Amino acid sequence: MPEKTMRDAINEALHQAMEQDDSVFVIGEDVAGCNGSAGDVGSVGGVFGVTSGIYHRWPDRCIDTPISESAIVGAAAGAALVGMRPVAEIMFADFIGVCMDQIVNQMAKFRYMFGGKSRCPAVIRFSAGGGFSAAGQHSQAMYQVMTSFPGLKVVVPSNAYDAKGLMLSAIQDDDPVLFFEPKILYQETAEVPDEMYTIPFGQANFVREGDDVTVVAFGQMVPKAAAVIDALAEEGISCDLIDPRTTSPLDENAILESVEATGRLVIVDEAPPRCGLTADIAGLAADKAFRSLKAPIKQVCAPHSPTPFSPELEAAYLPDAEKITAAIKATLA
Amino acid sequence: MSIPKETLLNAYRSMKTIREFEERVNAEIMNGQIPGFTHLYTGQEANAVGVCAHLDESDTIISTHRGHGHCIAKGADVSGMMKELFGSSEGLCKGKGGSMHVADIDKGILGANGIVAGGPPISVGSALAAKIRKNGKVAVSFSGDGSVNQGTCFEAMNMAVVLQVPAIFVIENNYYSEHTSINYAVGCDDLKARTEAFGFPVFVADGADFFAVYEAAGKAIAHARAGNGPAGIFAEQGRYHGHFVGDPQAYRAAGELEDLRENHCPLKNFRKRMAETGELSAAELDAIDAEVLAEIDQSVKDAKAAARPTAEQVTEDVYIQYTATA
Ligand SMILES: Cc1ncc(C[n+]2csc(CCOP(=O)(O)OP(=O)(O)O)c2C)c(N)n1
Ligand SMILES: [Mg+2]
Numbered sequence: 001m002p003e004k005t006m007r008d009a010i011n012e013a014l015h016q017a018m019e020q021d022d023s024v025f026v027i028g029e030d031v032a033g034c035n036g037s038a039g040d041v042g043s044v045g046g047v048f049g050v051t052s053g054i055y056h057r058w059p060d061r062c063i064d065t066p067i068s069e070s071a072i073v074g075a076a077a078g079a080a081l082v083g084m085r086p087v088a089e090i091m092f093a094d095f096i097g098v099c100m101d102q103i104v105n106q107m108a109k110f111r112y113m114f115g116g117k118s119r120c121p122a123v124i125r126f127s128a129g130g131g132f133s134a135a136g137q138h139s140q141a142m143y144q145v146m147t148s149f150p151g152l153k154v155v156v157p158s159n160a161y162d163a164k165g166l167m168l169s170a171i172q173d174d175d176p177v178l179f180f181e182p183k184i185l186y187q188e189t190a191e192v193p194d195e196m197y198t199i200p201f202g203q204a205n206f207v208r209e210g211d212d213v214t215v216v217a218f219g220q221m222v223p224k225a226a227a228v229i230d231a232l233a234e235e236g237i238s239c240d241l242i243d244p245r246t247t248s249p250l251d252e253n254a255i256l257e258s259v260e261a262t263g264r265l266v267i268v269d270e271a272p273p274r275c276g277l278t279a280d281i282a283g284l285a286a287d288k289a290f291r292s293l294k295a296p297i298k299q300v301c302a303p304h305s306p307t308p309f310s311p312e313l314e315a316a317y318l319p320d321a322e323k324i325t326a327a328i329k330a331t332l333a
Numbered sequence: 334m335s336i337p338k339e340t341l342l343n344a345y346r347s348m349k350t351i352r353e354f355e356e357r358v359n360a361e362i363m364n365g366q367i368p369g370f371t372h373l374y375t376g377q378e379a380n381a382v383g384v385c386a387h388l389d390e391s392d393t394i395i396s397t398h399r400g401h402g403h404c405i406a407k408g409a410d411v412s413g414m415m416k417e418l419f420g421s422s423e424g425l426c427k428g429k430g431g432s433m434h435v436a437d438i439d440k441g442i443l444g445a446n447g448i449v450a451g452g453p454p455i456s457v458g459s460a461l462a463a464k465i466r467k468n469g470k471v472a473v474s475f476s477g478d479g480s481v482n483q484g485t486c487f488e489a490m491n492m493a494v495v496l497q498v499p500a501i502f503v504i505e506n507n508y509y510s511e512h513t514s515i516n517y518a519v520g521c522d523d524l525k526a527r528t529e530a531f532g533f534p535v536f537v538a539d540g541a542d543f544f545a546v547y548e549a550a551g552k553a554i555a556h557a558r559a560g561n562g563p564a565g566i567f568a569e570q571g572r573y574h575g576h577f578v579g580d581p582q583a584y585r586a587a588g589e590l591e592d593l594r595e596n597h598c599p600l601k602n603f604r605k606r607m608a609e610t611g612e613l614s615a616a617e618l619d620a621i622d623a624e625v626l627a628e629i630d631q632s633v634k635d636a637k638a639a640a641r642p643t644a645e646q647v648t649e650d651v652y653i654q655y656t657a658t659a
Pocket of ligand 2: 477478479505506508509510511
């Protein structure tokens, strides 16, 4: 099977969805690029290259916008309400701050407030997360915040294979989907089939299987946790590693079944702790699997602070192998 | 218009400092010494300096992602800025912000800003404070040709008129927002007219010409200081580098960059004007060049030697630490 980067896997999903369904279009800042300039329009394909090549094949369905995030999301929501399948790009998840109303008060609520009579099959893509020394306004995960809004589906792929299948599911889904691409993983490769395939929402992936500890990780923390678990296997510690892949809907059963078997739970996410995914899942386990637990649940996440700029600070800020290892061992102590 | 010699010397020094700072930062990024996302101001020096020449420390500016020039023009400590870019804990922001968040509140620099058009509303607040306090201060926000299409920018402009506050909106047209031309992203043909339609005067200047910007900014700032509400400055001048360091710049026409550097250089234009009027000698300007080069060189040496932040500092300064008093 061919190896592809996560960037190329998402790009391939977009091309295939557009080929198959002419109601799909992409919209955002520089998703084509070079509009109005002397350069070749379409030669940019998004600042991370995820929409590369789309303009040259479908110039009418690859739409560059001014820097206007509210209008981008709003336009995607409106087009979706009347039957299109837009895939909008918001360059950095942090810019949700600019378009929060259109996401949270508008697209998330249409179906419910309109008595189930509407569909809003829009996908909003974001690059997300830390690791680039990009500081407080270009490093946030944001998916943990958006997970708390009913009406939105929230996807966080951790590898190229999942990213393609989840993107094709997102485009076919009739509800609004927020798709968070951990930008540190864009260049990471995996085996990705050339043909179209979908991965259902709400179905976790068991990245590793083991008996001693259940580890749940999200996005860029999945490969980090996997590396830790592989190292611990040599010490005779075996762990389940669960990647929920979608935080809304969440595959609660997969997590609970694993916790019931291992009796120990470590949750790893790159976002700050308060009202985040680690607390959410710790609450779930405490509520529904309390009697299976043999040790306190451990949460590994960023501290309650913005993302710092300096590389040393950011390295200390983000969960790393050392912290994940310590948490797993703590549950076994 | 005669400009005091002191002002001329400071203006040239400031523009030269920006130029050398940016060119050196570019080189250090290429060497892998400076982390993060960095946007260079090279070429647009006259905009920042022509505007800030009219401001004192208690007037405020708020900048953009392309903020080094604005901060230097408003008097930020160059060595502290360089250390910040290198991520040192001795940097102006203790290594917490980096290039996109350089700030120095004591100098009236309310920060560079990583959110396009994050600044104008905040600047309206600073201007509102000046109006309430009746202290004659002004608040300047810088926006690019792309930034002006953001709702926050529209809201700030309209509210500044409604509140009649001394807000100055500087619009720097460098023809592109990332990889998109202003010809595409600004829907109307006349951005100056669109801005004036909010209800304040906009003064236009050639951004390659310090004297033009200085004159336009003088009018705009006088208008606002006199209590007549907001005013705008519209300056056109291309940037010499890519949007960010490493940008392939596919949007450029053949020869565009060469033409900018050759025929639209605020520093060259300044020297030419001085040669014509005789207000400053070439020797005086050469001496400034040498001092600036030495200062920038030293700032890089200092930045490389400066203390690095430690893990405990991650959670410092999230909130004010109140100490209990007996
Ligand atoms: C809200 C928001 N949207 C998008 C971006 C990404 N971005 C950074 S700079 C930029 C272009 C800004 O263009 P302009 O205002 O003309 O300033 P210039 O870069 O030309 O100085 C964009 C799109 C951002 N930082 N913030
Ligand atoms: Mg611009």
